[in-house]
Amino acid sequence: MHNENAPKEKSSIFIFLPLAVVGVYLVYLTATIPFKIGMKEGGVEKLLSPPPAPEAVAEEKVYDHRKLMKPSEDLVALGTKVFANNCASCHGAEGLGNGTAGSKLAVKPRNFHSLDNWKQGASTLGMYHTLEKGLGSMPAFPALDPEQRYAVIHYIHAEFMKDLAIPADSEKDIAALPQPGGAVSIKIDSYKETRVPVDFAIRQMLREAENGTPGKM
Ligand code: HEC
Missing domain, CATH: 1.10.760.10 (Cytochrome c-like domain)
Known part of the structure; x- marks a missing residue:
């Protein structure tokens, strides 16, 4: 009885390990989705880009x-x-x-x-x-x-x-x-x-x- 159960226990580990790896990877993907969308919309690029040109902020007064x-x-x-x-x-x-x-x-x-x-x-x-x-x-x-x-x-x-x-x-x-x-x-x-x-x-x-x-x- 004891000997018959041993291979079964071994095979369940072989199934569990890949599943755990896939599971962790899925959790990682889900967690990083917002960040990836943000990058596409220029989130990170916006942060790194130089400040907008002055004329976009306030119109410079022209003195005559x-x-x-x-x-x-x-x-x-x-x-x-x-x-x-x-x-x-x-x-x-x-x-x-x-x-x-x-x-x-x-x-x-x-x-x-x-x-x-x-x-x-x-x-x-x-x-x-x-x-x-x-x-x-x-x-x-x-x-x-x-x-x-x-x-x-x-x-x-x-x-x-x-x-x-x-x-x-x-x-x-x-x-x-x-x-x-x-x-x-x-x-x-x-x-x-x-x-x-x-x-x-x-x-x-x-x-x-x-x-x-x-x-x-
Ligand atoms: C700290 C005091 C002070 C302030 C503030 C001040 N003035 Fe004067 N101002 C003087 C004095 C003193 C003279 C005379 C200087 C001299 O003849 O050497 C003078 C002279 C002048 C003159 C005559 C220049 C000339 O050709 O003889 C003008 C114009 C004038 N001030 C305009 C102004 C205007 C406009 C302001 C405000 C934006 C102003 N001042 C603020 C003290 C001041």
């Missing part, structure tokens, strides 16, 4: 200097906010140059209600140049985009300088402006002509040294 340098109601409205947030602290809410942050400066912030002694020009591009480069203790404003810069200039012209003969920009400076979508920075020539003459500047410095306070220019 020649268009923006012409005042409009929308730009003046935008400029109202830009001025309150960035300029009023020094130049004062009324543009008189008497803001609290400006009161401690040796050279006082410009009073926009006068055309006397502008250093870089009261014209649109002259002021743009000032926002780009700064002037004395006034910082440059790289964080303002071209639209915000022109907007605040139009606001200052319309709000504080409306009764003044604001100088126009030269054809040469306008012609040298970057093409639409081009650079943020501009190159202007004419501001040099409106710079304070050297002899005047020296007299001014002597007067300031005598008085201990900045003289009226």
Whole structure:
């Protein structure tokens, strides 16, 4: 009896082993199906591919200097906010140059209600140049985009300088402006002509040294 059963036990092992192997393989196949489908649909490829091109994420703003340098109601409205947030602290809410942050400066912030002694020009591009480069203790404003810069200039012209003969920009400076979508920075020539003459500047410095306070220019 015992001897008769021995081969039977042996053969059941031979049947069980291949079945187990096939079973394990089937479980493996089932488990990897989602991964294979994902690969076909670009799951892994998507992960490995470079990020989508910028234009697919957000449309890049195209700035047109020649268009923006012409005042409009929308730009003046935008400029109202830009001025309150960035300029009023020094130049004062009324543009008189008497803001609290400006009161401690040796050279006082410009009073926009006068055309006397502008250093870089009261014209649109002259002021743009000032926002780009700064002037004395006034910082440059790289964080303002071209639209915000022109907007605040139009606001200052319309709000504080409306009764003044604001100088126009030269054809040469306008012609040298970057093409639409081009650079943020501009190159202007004419501001040099409106710079304070050297002899005047020296007299001014002597007067300031005598008085201990900045003289009226
Ligand atoms: C930290 C104080 C401060 C802030 C903020 C400031 N300014 Fe000025 N600004 C000055 C001072 C000071 C002067 C005078 C500099 C000089 O004459 O040397 C000046 C001068 C100017 C001038 C005259 C340039 C010229 O040709 O004489 C313009 C235009 C001007 N600021 C525009 C602005 C605008 C627009 C903003 C806001 C975006 C602004 N400023 C923010 C301090 C400031």
